[in-house]
Amino acid sequence: MEPLRRTWHPGYPLDLGHVLGPLHRGAGDPVSAWSPGDLWRAFRTPCGIGTMRITARPADGEITAAAWGAAAPWLLDRLPAMLGAHDTPNQLILPPGPLREVQRRNPGLRLGASGLVMDSLVPAVLEQKVTVTEARRAWRYLVRRHGDPAPGPRTDLYVAPAARQWALIPSWEWHRAGVDPKRSATIMRAVRLAPRLEEASSMSSADAHARLASVPGIGIWTAAETLQRSNGDADAVSVxxxxxxxxxxxxxxxxxxxxxxxMLELLAPYAGQRHRVCRLALLAGARAPRFGPRLAPNDHRRR
Incomplete structure (x- = not known):
């Protein structure tokens, strides 16, 4: 199957790792594969499923993309938005200090918008109140068992389940994945409302948060983690x-x-750009000292 292709010149510095990294769920992510300057990602879109390979060519100031599957035209059309073309980092004007310095040193940090709410909502729910290790193990298990093989040349990639496929996952499969009943119930409620939740991708920040939070089990943290990725929301703080x-x-x-x-009091002067400030602070090395043991995994499969 020959892919559709697109070459795009962003006209601004672009760091693929900074921009697309949030869409990648760690080593072994079944929907994406990452290498320096190159990302493979499988998507479920309004036009069907598709796989896209995005490659940065900094020396030429260009991005090349190849896409396979029914969603290929949609994905290539969405490419600039995914890579932050609609982001406005120049709206954040910082005083002299560490934040402005890290902003200066990382001009390629932009906030991309996938335009796909469920694509980020389900993994965000899986990450509620558990360790990253637990959440990513559950994500790998469920996508490989209940998703679809991704179109294109890579046989190791999968497309996350459609709303109906999520809804048909039996209770024992959630248990085997290590997902407790509270999180699985939240996902089941969300997928029943998937068309309405997807509408949040074109809403204002306040309306999008309200739309997601209308689902029991989806709170401020989950909505923020979702809209940072689907909408490129520069103000969505993971409270x-x-x-x-x-x-x-x-x-x-x-x-x-x-x-x-x-934290919100400290971020108040940056209203409208609070998530961007958090990203910059973390890039600047923001790390609180650790005391005591780390959060221990809680294996719900033993219950």
């Missing part, structure tokens, strides 16, 4: 994250521990 408030608080004040309210 409720296990580490973020401590990292941001330590970066700005030196305090070892901070609450979510304290």
């Amino acid at each position: 409720g994250d296990f580490h973020l408030a401590n990292h941001i608080g330590h970066f700005f004040t030196g305090r070892a521990r901070s609450t979510d309210d304290e």
